[in-house]
Amino acid sequence: LANDILPNIRRNGPAAVPLPPPPLEKVGTRLFNAFSNQVQKNLGYLQEDLSDPFNKIPKRISAQTETLAQEAKNVFLETPEGLTEPEYAVIR
Numbered sequence: 363l364a365n366d367i368l369p370n371i372r373r374n375g376p377a378a379v380p381l382p383p384p385p386l387e388k389v390g391t392r393l394f395n396a397f398s399n400q401v402q403k404n405l406g407y408l409q410e411d412l413s414d415p416f417n418k419i420p421k422r423i424s425a426q427t428e429t430l431a432q433e434a435k436n437v438f439l440e441t442p443e444g445l446t447e448p449e450y451a452v453i454r
Contacts, residue, residue, distance in 0.1 A: 383389075411418045436442035
């Protein structure tokens with residue numbers, strides 16, 4: 363507080379003060395929109411799957427199984443697969 367926040371406020375003025383959280387109604391609206399989008403996406407997947415259930419459903423299950431296996435492996439990796447780190451140099 364004394365070493366970073368207060369000096370930052372002194373240098374940058376009121377712009378350095380964090381903004382208050384958004385109103386609860388905006389948060390609720392955002393959550394509802396995210397939920398609605400997810401439901402629409404899942405209904406789209408379901409419609410696709412039902413158009414050719416003997417081919418699409420096994421492919422989807424296979425893809426989800428592979429994704430789940432990769433996520434389980436990533437839990438134990440120092441750097442998860444697919445995550446790129448920025449270049450850096452160790453300074454001693």
